Amino acid sequence: MTRDIANDPQFVFWREEAAKRGYASSIALPLTIGAGTIGFLGMYSERGDAFDEEEIGLLTEAADDLAYGITALRKHREHDALQERHLTQIEALNRLMDATVQALATTVEVRDPYTAGHQRRVAKLAVAIATEMRLPPERIEGLQLAAVLHDIGKIHVPAEILASPRKLTAAEFEIIKTHPTVGYDILKDIDFTNPVARIVLQHHERLDGSGYPAGLKQEQILLEARILCVADVVEAMASHRPYRPGLGVPTALHEISEHKGQMYDSDVVSACVGLFQSKQFEL
Structure with missing residues (x-):
């Protein structure tokens, strides 16, 4: 002073x-x-x-x-x-994750050209159904990842079975049925923020227990897996396969509607049918 x-x-x-x-x-x-x-x-x-x-x-x-x-x-x-740097790193990791997921999906499609684009179309429909059902964005994101990768386990299936122009034998179909479990084993150790591996594991389960690999029923099956199941069935029936021509969307919608509440989740079926009939959804 x-x-x-x-x-x-x-x-x-x-x-x-x-x-x-x-x-x-x-x-x-x-x-x-x-x-x-x-x-x-x-x-x-x-x-x-x-x-x-x-x-x-x-x-x-x-x-x-x-x-x-x-x-x-x-x-x-x-x-x-620091927060901005952290967000930038997260965005970079998300981009890397997306690129990795696409690379994995492409690996399957290269081995099975008849289903090229199948996983992406299934993902598009599954996301639309989940959005229609107002699932939270984070669950829709996990469902999209699982849908893009749902057939990754087919990398274990011989290419001649995947591209067979005839109906599969019982033994060949048993090999095909291993792909959800193989897909789960490939994805289970990846630190997704959603149960992506479990959704992939369960996407061929049916409400009545007639699905595979575990014969799960009703609420034992994740909602995301129930959505993926319906999207997969609709896309597979509507599209061309080595052993048959595409059956078309109307036939696929008839299939899921006929077994609504029995094999397929009622709310999921209603949302899916509504997308095509009321909102002009296209695969």
């Missing part, structure tokens, strides 16, 4: 400038946080010896509050910057 600027030797170099500005006394209080000093709070007065003990006490409190506020603001900015 300087009580008399005009006679204080510390102000000799700018005493004249202080006089021009009308400064007669001054005080400088450190802005400290812990053991560190981040700046100073300086005040001037046109009166000499202007700052008494009470005012110094108030100014000291103000300096402490100012130091705290500046530090809090800096921490807030650092937190925002």
Whole structure:
């Protein structure tokens, strides 16, 4: 604190400038946080010896509050910057995950050209059904991933069986039936935020227990798997296969409607049929 600027030797170099500005006394209080000093709070007065003990006490409190506020603001900015970097990293990881998923899906389609695009079309329909049923966005995202990958287990099935132009033998069909379990084994250790591997495992289950691989019934089957099941059946029946021409969407809708509540979830079937009949959905 300087009580008399005009006679204080510390102000000799700018005493004249202080006089021009009308400064007669001054005080400088450190802005400290812990053991560190981040700046100073300086005040001037046109009166000499202007700052008494009470005012110094108030100014000291103000300096402490100012130091705290500046530090809090800096921490807030650092937190925002860290959060932005974190979000950028998450977006990069999501893009990497999407690219990996597409690569896995393409691997199956390369081995089975007759189902090229099948997984993407199933995913499109499954997402539309889930949206119609108003599932939360995070569950729809998990369903989409599972739908794009639902046949990944067919990488274990010999290509000659996948592309066979004739009806499969019982033994060949048993090999085909392993693909949900193989798909689950491929995906189970990937840290998805949704039960993607379980959805893939269950997408050939049926409400009455007639499905595979575990013969699950009713609520034992995840809702996402019930949606994927219907989307898969509709797309598979409507599209061309090596052993038969496409049967068309009307035939597929008739199939799921005929077994509504028995093999296929009633709400899922209603949503699916409504998409095609009322909202002109196209595969």
